[in-house]
Amino acid sequence: YYIVYAAGGVPEHMAYSTSSSINGPWKYQGRIMDEAKGSFTIHGGSIEIGGRNFMFYHDGLLPNGGGFRRSTSIEEFNWDGDKIPFIPFTKEGVTKPLRNFNPYQKVSAPTMAESYGLKTDRNAGKDNHYLTSINNGDWLKVRSVDFGNNVPSAVTVEVSDAQRNGTVEFYLDNLEGRPIAKIEVTPDSKGQLKSQVKGKATGVHDLLILFRGDDGELFNFKSWQFLH
Template sequence: MNRKTSIALTAGLISSMFSLYGQNPIIQTCYTPDPAPYVHGDTLYLFTDHDEDDAQYFKMKDWLLFTTTDMVNWTFRGVPMSTATFKWAKQGDNAWAAQAIERDGKWYWYVAAEDTTKHLHGIGVGVADRPEGPYKDAIGKPLVPGDFGFIDPSVFIDDDGQAYLFWGNNGLWYAKLGRDMISLESEIMKVDTDSESAFGPHVLKHDWQLNKDIMKTGYEEGPWVYKRGDTYYIEYAAGGVPEHMAYSTAKSINGPWTYRGRVMDEAHGSFTIHGGSVEFKGRNFMFYHNGALPNGGGFRRSSCVEEFTFNADGSIPHIPFTKEGVKKPVMNLNPYERVEAETMANSYGLKTDRQAGKDHWLTRIYNGSWQTLRSVDFGNGASSITVCVRGKSGGTMEFRVGDKVIATINVSSNKEWHNISAPVEKINGVHNLTILYRGDDEELFEFDWWKMNK
C-alpha cells in the first residue's frame, strides 16, 4: 500500500476508529498510571505518574499534569516534578503514586519515591505557587521516611481544617498534617486492615512483594480518602494481585471503618488499578488505570475515567468499565479562544514535550498522525483559523468535521515558531473536530496552538 492510499484510508477511518475505541484511556500520548484528580475552581487537575515507553518493570522517572474543564478534552500541562526534585530520592526511577492538593494559595504534591537512606520507599512533598510548578522539595528530606509498604500517599483536609495523610501497601497508615502541610502533627497511626468487617473477607491471594500466596483481607494499597456529608470514604485497590477497586466508610476519620464492597473489577491488561473518585460540576467520576493502550500492560498503564451516580443511601454502585468513558461533556469547547495543540480527546501517533513550566507543544507529528477534540462549539461559523507551528520537513494540517475538510494549513520547513492563517468553510453548531497530519516520511513539524476567528 502506498502512502497516498494509506492517507486516504486514514482520513476515512478516523471517525469510525473514534467510535470503536472511544476515549478510554483518556491520555494517548504517553503512559499515565495512578491518576489523582483534584478540582480547583472550574478546572479538574489530573496528577499522574509516568511509565516509560520501554518499561519492563516499574520504570518511572517523573510526574505529569493534565487539565480539563469539560471532562472529555485533556490538556498536557508538563512535567512539573521528577526524582531530581528530591535529592534524597533514587534518581531516574521509582517515581511512584502521588496526590496533590491546594491550600492557602500553595500547591502540595505528595509523592512516593525511594528513600536512599533507607533503601525503601518513603513519602516526600513538593511545594509550588501554581499547579504547573515549578515545585521544590518542601523540607529537603522525606516527610515520612522510607519503610516497608510506605507508598501511595493520599491527602485530605477535613471540614474543621485539619489535614491528614494516608498511605500504604500491605498495610494502611495515617497521620495528622500540620497547618503548614509539610510537617506531621501526630504520631503515625496504623489502621487494622486485617479486620474483615473493615476491609472485607480474607481470601488467598498472591502478594507480589513477598512473592507468595497469603491470606489477605480486601485492602491492598492505593488509599483514596474523602468526605461526603457526614461520612468518610476510603477507596482502595483491593484483593491482592490482580487488584480490583473496593471501598469502606466511617463516621470518624479515625474509624472504625466498615467494608462496603467492590466498586470495580480487575482492570484490563493491568494487575494494578490505582485511582479514586471526585465530584466535578455536580457529577461524579471514578478514575483508574488499565493496560489498554497499544504496547500497554502491567508496567505501561494508562489513566481512564467512568461517570457514576451515588445511590440514595450514599453507597457507591458497581461501576463497569467502558471504552466510551464520559459520554456527555460538562461543557462545550470554545474554539474562538486559544486552544493548546496538546489538547485532545483522542489521538494517534503523537507525543508531547517533556518540559517543566507552562509552555508546551505537540511533537513527533508524522504522516497519518491525528487528534480529535470533542464537542467543539462553532456557533454561527468561523471565517478563518490561525495556528502556531514550527517546521521540520513540513507538511499539511487538515481540520475535519466528519469526512468534510473545513480548513487546510500548509506548513513549510521554517524552524522558528510562526503563525499561519487559512480560511474556514462554513460550519455551524457543535461537532467533533479532527486534525489530520499529512506529509512525507520524516517528522513534519511541531504544533503549539490554534484558534478559530469569527
C-alpha cells in the same frame, strides 16, 4: 470520610472504605470496580464537576497496550452521597459532554478526547504542555466544539522545532472528505501560522486535527484557535 484505593494485590481492582475520622479506624465497604482489562494495575480516582461524578482509572486495551503501556479511561457514575455503587466498564466511557467547547479561545494542543500516535511534553519548570513525537497520520479529536451561527474566517496554530515539511489539517466529525482548513509547516516555520477556513463550520461538531508530512518526526504543536 471515604477512601478509594486499588485493592487485591495483583491484578488490582478498585474498592473503598469509610470512617467517621480521617485517622480511622476504616471499615471496608466493598468492591466498586473489577480488575482492569489488559493491565495488572488500575490506580483509580474520582472527581465531582458540574454536579456529575466521574471515576478515572487505567487499562491496557488500546493497540499495543498492556500492564506497562496503560491508557486513561473514565466512567460516569451516580450516587446519593452514601454508598458508592459498583461501576462497570464500558466501551464508550463518558458519552455526554459537560458542555460544548469554545473554539474561539486559545486552546492548548494537548486538549483532546481521543488521539493516535501523539505524546505530550512540557518545558522544564513550566506548565505549558505541548504535543510532540508527531508523525504522518497522527491525529487528535476534540468533542462537541460549538462554532456558533457565524462561520469562522480563519484558524491559527502555534508550532515549534519544525524538522520536516508537513501540514496541520482540520476536519469536522470525521477524517473523510476535504479539511475545512489546512496549514503548511516547513523546517523554517516557527511561532504562529494561519489559514483561511473553507466550508461552513457552524453549529456543534467534533473537531479532528490531522497531521501529515514527510517520514520522521515533523514538529511540536503548541496551540490552535479559530477566528471570527
